[in-house]
Amino acid sequence: MKTLLEVRNLTKIFKIYENNLDRLKEVFTKKIYHKEFVANRNITFFLYERETLGIIGLNGAGKSTLLKLIAGVLDPTSGEIVRKGRVTALLELGTGFNSELTGRENIFLNGTLIGMSEREIKRKLQDIIEFSELGEYIDEPINTYSSGMKMRLAFSIAIYSEPEILIVDEALAVGDAHFQQKCTRALRERKKKAMGIIYVSHDLNSLKLLCDRLFLLHKGEIIKEGSPEEVINSYNFLIAKLNEKEEKVIKKQNSFGTFDAKITDVKIVGEDSKGSVISSGEKAKIFVKIEAYKDISGVTVGIAIRDKFGQDIFGTNTYYHDILVDLKRDKKYVCVFESVMNVGVGKYTITSALHTNENHIEKCFHWIDNACEFEIAGFKGKPFVGLCRLEPKIEIKELKDE
Amino acid sequence: MLRNLLLAFSFAKRDLKDRYVGMSFGELWYVISPLIMIFIYTVIFSNFMKMKLNIAQSQYAYSIYLVPGLLAWSSFSTLLNRVAMVFLEKAELLKKINVPAYSFMISVLIVEFLLFCISMLLGVGFLIIIDYPISWDFLYLLPVMLLQSLFAFFLGVILALFVPFFKDLKEIIPVFLQLWFWITPIVYVKEMIYDRFPYAVDYNIAYTFISFYQNLFLHSEAKGWDGILVLGIVTLILAFLSAYLYKKMVPVIKDII
Structure with missing residues (x-):
């Protein structure tokens, strides 16, 4: 299988200084002024074509840092990241929007920022507007939008920018159920077109639903990698241990x-x-x-x-x-x-x-x-909706005309 | 690299388009603001204050002296200050989208240089309207303006790299520019201070281009090439220095913005 992203021995250390002067001094001198905080240690993984890779971990496990490194917003301390194609990250919603401009103008602004050409945006404009379901609001300034509307717009732009690698960080949690389902569907369709997705969420259900493979990040390291089922169990175990400690x-x-x-x-x-x-x-x-x-x-x-x-x-x-x-x-x-x-x-x-x-x-x-x-x-067993599991017996027979 | 340059151009386009969004006159403001500035200085200083210089025989002599210096300085300080603030102003974007900061810096350079050209063109237009002589030497305006903008740009980049470490620079830079403006012979003539503060003229890098424009406007003559040469060399040094510092400091800056 073709890889889209290769991450090898990635380590990110944040240096903690007493003040910014010390930080600056260290850029130019050999003397050490800092204490270290290791956010990611020795992370190696590949993302393959047509794959959704989920990342879970407790708060502070280093998930966001890892995503920022992959997106290129932060630079690693050591290790390498090979990206084979465009990376679009939905790291936080409303990024790259100018709230005075209308939704339509923001499609151009945001699209340019994430690397689309003007012509490309023009071509996809109608699809983006349609997908966002903003209707006539598309010509209203963004500052009149609700957070859900902004999210819909951001997601629509991201999905139509057709990146090879899409990073989604909890973003889907903002929309209503209808739009969430639409996003999930759209992500699945895009996946078929050789896109890879990295998905981070605390919503275990959506992780199980969307991801082909999961890994568990703990204190900056990958401690478990495998099928969603397995990894979520280890994650739960981790939480259980944590709860025990709290007594x-x-x-x-x-x-x-x-x-x-x-x-x-x-x-x-x-x-x-x-x-x-x-x-x-x-x-x-x-x-x-x-x-x-x-x-x-x-x-x-x-x-x-x-x-x-x-x-x-x-x-x-x-x-x-x-x-x-x-x-x-x-x-x-x-x-x-x-x-x-x-x-x-x-x-x-x-x-x-x-x-x-x-x-x-x-x-x-x-x-x-x-x-x-x-x-x-x-x-475990057959899925169902609602509060309680009834166990119906289902039969289907052809009706003979009387 | 090429992609990021193209990005700078599209940011610049966006900047020009979006700046006066929602205003009735829209893009006309790019012409209106310098026009008003020229108008104020010509009317007030020439007619009401009756200020005349003994350097040229015209009732507009002082305005002719004042306008190019003011236009050049206003572009210089705006460009420098805007480039220096890029990390602060674009922090929200730089934290979340992988766009190099220099794309934003270059877009500021493009926008401000364009606006500078427009305002200088209006300045020359003013000379034509009052029937003051101009010559082919005015063609030298463009390269010198470009050099001035590059000088401001690279100086701005270097300052920008230090702003995230010392946020006070945000306040200090405009004050410093204000002081620099007043020690440079722009609103007054060089002779008024040269005896007492010769270094404010001799070692003032900004005066190299300011005096160039003033000479050109007053005497239709391009001179002061020694100064322009110095400016060119300094700009080149700043260019290398800023590239070196940018490479070294940006990874650290990404961690702290």
Whole structure:
């Protein structure tokens, strides 16, 4: 396969100085005035034709620096980058727009900046305007545009500049669902025409959807490279480790009760991901740790899963499962709820409670809201839309005329 | 390289087009502003202040002396200052799009040189209107104007490279240009200061081209070639120096803007 981009042993070190005078002195003298910050270390990868390469990593992992190096906005400290064709980067939206000019004039301005000739822009003008769906607004000054409109214009110009390498940094996140889908479609079509895409996002779902290959950047280095599935799992594992370090401090304000017994920790772990980002359809365990300060019998341990709007998606407790829990003073317990996560993609929280009988109305020992967060991203098994996975049997038969 | 030069030209075109966007007179302003300047100096200084020089026999003598110097200085200082501010003004673009800073610098050079030509043409037009003699020596205007613009350009590039390190330069450069303007015999004549401050004339590189234009306008005669030669050599040195510094400093500047 033909490569479009070859990056070899790329290292970028930012030098940190006390002041700019020291920085200037170092340009001209041999003396060292700086401390070093390594943003990218020894990065080697190739981008092939018709490929979408995704980059993930935690904040500060060096993703943006790497993109800027590839785009040529920054110069590497060492290593080499071979670009075989035009690189267009959507690094930040609204770049190269003059807000006093109209959308149409900005197509010329921005197009020139990213390397299109005047004739080329004229030829593509109508397509760009059509794709952006700005309609008559194209002749209004940009400063009347919403951020979504600016994004649409920027993306349309970028995609019609027909670069060999397109760099997309979180840009798609701004548009509405309709335009996002249109962009995704357009990117897929362009890919067929020998374009390569480098895509950076925190949206795991879109990464899985768009990318052929992913790599995980951590502290400036590539620590994992492979199929989206694999790499996202390692990424989730990384997040899980990070969360462990932070040691969930349970806040007072969202918890109440008599505190005869307390929930000390709530945690969810996916069977495959080993972390709190779980595929829909993957088995996961929810651990509720309890500490008792009195002897109590007939305790119910409950959990409720809520979506990002605070809506209860599912809740259950030991009472419904006919399990009666007796707690002994000064003893610790862990209650494990194991289930296949048959819910739709999105972010969820877990609320947990200790009480008597069916619900907390009679006597509540401890109730804690949002004790733990988790995310469902991607699918194990058949994909679906919506909140819950029904498992329909589908049959199709030809109807005989009666 | 060629692509980036072409880019400079299209930036220049864009700059000229966009500058007066949304104004009713549009591109006419390129002519209106220098015209107004010439008008003010001729009317005010010649008619109201009755200032006459003993260097030429015309009621417009002072204006004829003043106009070329002012036009040249205004182009010189605008060009220098605009080039020097490129890294500050284009930071947002340079951070996100891979366009070399020199494309923007060259586009400023092109635009300002064009505007300089227009204003100088109006200056010559003024001579014709008041029926003051001109000669073929006026053809020397163009190369000297180009040299002056290149001198301002390379000086501007060198300053531009230091601006990101010392943001104060943004304020210092205009002040410095203002001072330079007043120590150069533009609004007053050389004889008024030569006895007391001969170095303000003898070692003033800007006076080489300013006096050239003044002579040409007053006496229709191109002279002061020694000075122009010095200007040429200095410009050449600045060109090499700026290229060397540009290569060395731009990678560092990219990190800090």
